[in-house]
Amino acid sequence: xxxxxxxxxxxxxxxxxxxxxFVLAPLFFSNNLLNAERLLPSLYxxxxxxxxxxxxxxxxxxxxxxxxxxxxxKQNRPIAAGTVSVGMGYTAMSACLVLAVVIVxxxxxxVACLVGVAGYFVVNVAYCVRLKQYAIIDxxxxxxxxxxxxxxxxLAAGIVVSEWLxxxxxxxxxFLAFAKRKDDYRIFEQTGIMPxxxxxxxxxxxxxxxxxxxxxxxxxxxxxYTMSDSVVERMGSRYLxxxxxxxxxxxxxxxxxxxxxxxxxxxxxxLVKDHFxxxxxxxxxxxxxxxxYF
Numbered sequence: 480x481x482x483x484x485x486x487x488x489x490x491x492x493x494x495x496x497x498x499x500x501f502v503l504a505p506l507f508f509s510n511n512l513l514n515a516e517r518l519l520p521s522l523y524x525x526x527x528x529x530x531x532x533x534x535x536x537x538x539x540x541x542x543x544x545x546x547x548x549x550x551x552x553k554q555n556r557p558i559a560a561g562t563v564s565v566g567m568g569y570t571a572m573s574a575c576l577v578l579a580v581v582i583v584x585x586x587x588x589x590v591a592c593l594v595g596v597a598g599y600f601v602v603n604v605a606y607c608v609r610l611k612q613y614a615i616i617d618x619x620x621x622x623x624x625x626x627x628x629x630x631x632x633x634l635a636a637g638i639v640v641s642e643w644l645x646x647x648x649x650x651x652x653x654f655l656a657f658a659k660r661k662d663d664y665r666i667f668e669q670t671g672i673m674p675x676x677x678x679x680x681x682x683x684x685x686x687x688x689x690x691x692x693x694x695x696x697x698x699x700x701x702x703x704y705t706m707s708d709s710v711v712e713r714m715g716s717r718y719l720x721x722x723x724x725x726x727x728x729x730x731x732x733x734x735x736x737x738x739x740x741x742x743x744x745x746x747x748x749x750l751v752k753d754h755f756x757x758x759x760x761x762x763x764x765x766x767x768x769x770x771x772y773f
Contacts, residue, residue, distance in 0.1 A: 486562040490540060490571060491533040497747050499528040501625050501648060502632035509638050510714070510771055517636040523586030524635035528628055530579035531596050535603040537572035541565055542607050549672055576600060588635050595631045599624065614680025618656035625652040643704040650700055654693035654730065655746045658737050661686045665741060690737065694730045701726050714771045722770070725763035732756050 502525045503512070511517045540547065540558040547559035557563035563571075583593045602620065611617045629648050633640035663674040664681055673679070704710060705719035732755045736742050742749075749756055 483563075486557045487567065487571060490537055490557045490563050490568060491575070492536045493529075493533075494751065495532065495536065495747055496529040497750060498625070499525050499532065499628060501628040502528055502635070504629050504644060504648070505633040505638040505640050506636055507767075508641070508644055511636065511638065512768075513772070517638065520586060520588055520635040520637075521632055523582055523588055524592060524631050527579045527582045527586075527588075527592075527596055528599075528631065530575040530582065531600050534572045534575035534579070535600065535607070537568050537575065538604060539607045541568045541572070550674055551666065551670065551672075553674075586635075591634050592631055595627060595634065599627050599631075612676040614677045617675075617677045618653060618660065621656045622649045622652035625649070641710075643700075643707065643710065647697065647700055647704060650693060650697040654690060654697055655733070657686055657690045657693055658733060659746065661690065661737050662742075687738070690734065694734060698723070698727055698730060716770045718770055719767070722763055722767045725759045725766065729756055729759035729763070732759065 503521055506512045506514070506517060506521050540556050543553075544556075544558045544565070547553040547556055550559075553559060558565065558568050579596055580593065583596055603624065606617070606620050610620055625648050626645055629644060630640055632638075660678075660681055661683075663678060664683060664686055667673050667678055668683075702720060702723050705723060710719065711717050732753070733746075733749065736749065736753070750760070
């Protein structure tokens, strides 16, 4: 029984809930992270996105179970491995989706947030069924998913999300998505098995160039953000540009992992296992918080 529950939990991919911390980004960047009145609804939105994203993972693993069994790593996923039945997978998916809706409604997040969660679910189901088969469209939809998280966090907390935050979120997610495609393409080269149909639209040179472009534009955008007159005035400091050091170091480390060490798989696992990236994130948070909060 315990083993079955652990497999069911693994199906929900709780480690991937780290991605939903983007919901809290509007709070952090607007100096409202310590504002209890805005923090609570943001936490409701975070919980709702954790559940709706888990429901998508359940659907994805059910839909892709046959192809996952041919993948060197995905074959160990609970549905593909047969440790969780398809019926149980659908039950978990439905339960997560219903709980997400309950949290949005009971938390008083409003109709806009409810529509956002529902739209996120529908678009991602379409992504799992068809849209992820198309190169470029697949990584753009992943990136837009992170933008939706940020916008929903702003809606929940009653904070207007700046164009800078939307743009930086999209670019960073695009960089990470293209880096993930590098890992998929490497598996294709080594095994001859195509991890996803969209790989017919990618090759090593295109992916490397796309990652480089995305990283470069992300850095430029972040530096421009920290030196923007409106941001300097709102934050009350002209020293935000110093935090760029951590951003540049983190992006370079991810590029190093991709091009040198050939480990550009899940960004979430890199966040958990890579001490250098952890240091960059901790340093960025600490320096940014010190500048705007103290």
